[in-house]
Amino acid sequence: MGYDKERELRLAQLSFIGKILASFSHEMSNHLAIVRESTGVMQDLLSLGKKAKQDPSQYVQFLQSVEGQVEKALKSLTYFNRYAHRMDNEMSSFNLNESLEELVALVTRLAYRRKIELQEDFDWNVPPIYSSPSKLHLLVFWIVEEKMKQLDKNSTLTVKTSHAGDGVVISITPRGNSVVSEETRTYSEELLQDVQRDLSARVARKDQDGTVTISLPVSVVAKTG
């Protein structure tokens, strides 16, 4: 069977969404586990009653822990909700930095497991762009995932935005030792070319420092098929 763009694209999108969901649900269960243990330890202390010396500061500490976890969970939920809504419309006008901010936040746990730090270096003066937000997420995710697989522990990966003329540029730059131990690409070259075409984007790779740039026009004429 030959290359079928729509099929490959759907499979790639499902794989991407699955990875984000798995990572996000893992993070949520960790937040809930901390909340559960913090409230549990307060129950334990209360049930000891007069048998133990009660120190009110202990309760404050555990309540702060609960509050902190709820705040972290809410922040992640906000990013996750924004990410989900990127799929509402095939084409839309959106803030590039906000879109990348949520992607970086949702991929951070995947990077953390590899002991890689994801950094943002955003130019907050980039204009809003008109493009396909979900396809752009997929394209950036492919590059970030590929770079993470090529990096050794204790490395960093910086996602930078900039703009010039009628275009915007996303740069993904690795810093650290590289490893070549597994298949790094999860997509076919044909699909990459098609996604670039749909976004009117140009992906360029710099051999010197491993930086990958994605150049995009501020406005893309909607394409079908």
Add this chain to the structure above:
Amino acid sequence: MKKKKDIKVLLVDDEQAFVDTLAQRLKMRELKVQAVYDGQQALSQVKEEEPDVMVLDLKMPGMHGMEVLREIRKAYPNLQVIVLTGHGTDKDAEEAKRLGGFDFLKKPTDIDTLVGRIKEAYQEKLERAMTAIAFAEEGEFDTARQIMKKEDEE
């Protein structure tokens, strides 16, 4: 049998806030608890002082929990390992059982359930040790693989 206070438990999880609070709760239940935050630290700690039961997370930076379990099974066959993870699939549970894990629990878990399983794991450790002693009188017992090697078979 040891008193509960003498059961040594090693908690291994990269979520420090979680593992420190859980350690505190288990100590209140008279278990002797230590906590470490990654797989390498876990192996070093076991080498220094072997616990009775290890409560092990799976998805940790650096060394994956399954890798830790595999290493533990090879070198410390009597140490009982309970996997406690927020990311476990049925496949993970099967793999943990296959590698000799005592149980597979999902986060967040009820503290009484966890303490109950720790006590059962400790009991299992004692029974294995007793079996090993009994068999040792007849031949050499390979606790790692739970088989007896008679001298005349070697």
